[in-house]
Amino acid sequence: xISKKTFAFLxxxxxxxxxxxxxxxxxxxxxxxxxxxxxxxxxQVDDYWSKLGGVLGIPLxxxxxxxxxxxxxxxxxxxxxxxxxxxxxxxxQFVLISFMAYAYWISLLVTLHPEYPINPLMLxxxxxxxxxxxxxxxxxxxxxxxxxxxxxxxxxxxxxNKTHRLSWWLWVLGGLxxxxxxxxxxxxxxxxxITMIIVVLVPMGYSYWLFKRGNK
Numbered sequence: 427x428i429s430k431k432t433f434a435f436l437x438x439x440x441x442x443x444x445x446x447x448x449x450x451x452x453x454x455x456x457x458x459x460x461x462x463x464x465x466x467x468x469x470q471v472d473d474y475w476s477k478l479g480g481v482l483g484i485p486l487x488x489x490x491x492x493x494x495x496x497x498x499x500x501x502x503x504x505x506x507x508x509x510x511x512x513x514x515x516x517x518x519q520f521v522l523i524s525f526m527a528y529a530y531w532i533s534l535l536v537t538l539h540p541e542y543p544i545n546p547l548m549l550x551x552x553x554x555x556x557x558x559x560x561x562x563x564x565x566x567x568x569x570x571x572x573x574x575x576x577x578x579x580x581x582x583x584x585x586x587n588k589t590h591r592l593s594w595w596l597w598v599l600g601g602l603x604x605x606x607x608x609x610x611x612x613x614x615x616x617x618x619x620i621t622m623i624i625v626v627l628v629p630m631g632y633s634y635w636l637f638k639r640g641n642k
Contacts, residue, residue, distance in 0.1 A: 435516040439492050442527045443485050450481035453534055457481070461537055467615040469545045480537070484530040488523050495519050498571045507567040514565045515572060525555045546608045553605025556625070560597025563590050574629045578637035585640065589633040593625070600625045 454477070461480030464473035475483065495515075499508045508515065528551050536544045566573040568583045574593050579586040600621045607617055 429512070431513065432516060435520055436492070436496075439488075439520060439523045442523055443488050443492070446485040446488070446527055446530050447482075449531060449534065450485070453538065454481055456538060457534070458537070462533065465544060467618055469543060480533070484526055484533075488526050491519075491523065491526075499569075502570045504567075504569040507569050510567045511565055514562045518559060518562055518572070521555060521558050525551065545611060545614060549604055549614070550608035553601045553603070553608065556597050556601030556604060558601075560594055560599075560601055563597055564594040566590055574633065576630050576633050578633040582637055582640065585633050585636045588636055589629050592632055593629045596625045596628060 457477050457480065459477050460474045461477055462471040462473075463475040463480070463483075464471070466472050499505050502508070529548065532544065532547050536542050536547075563573065568580075568586045570580060573579070573586070574589050576589075579589050603617060603621050607614055
């Protein structure tokens, strides 16, 4: 049985998908036959896809994510823990879908108006994404699909909790750095790579150290 809160979040996420599709249809005739699919850290296009793919790709990915969000907890061996952070999970899912929708609209905008710089538009919101998700990292309960999943965090709930408390701070700090880059716009590639290494590899190394220390 879906709770009223979960149903409300589900409705909002589906409306975001519908809004993306409506926007894509509204500007479809104005779009080029080949649309940017990927850009490098300098904001330069390095891959393309068809106009239809550009309009439908992200909305369909978001729809698949919404389905997975509902399905994966049902097959998780730790599925009982999902009830302990249900609101947190719904907020994180909503933020992710919102980020995808924002990226979709910015992509359409920059495709129609190539004179607009994409890096400040994306880096600022990416930083906000990291800050919001980081604030909820410490509240994610032990499970197999959401959070920092390493063999050590999955094997030991204490390692899970401590690793996610560290990730909380790292993601928030990383988000602040990325948000600042939206205004500085210098050394973007180096800053982005270092930030990703810190928020991904440091928690992994920390979980390994905790697990080894606890099992000497």
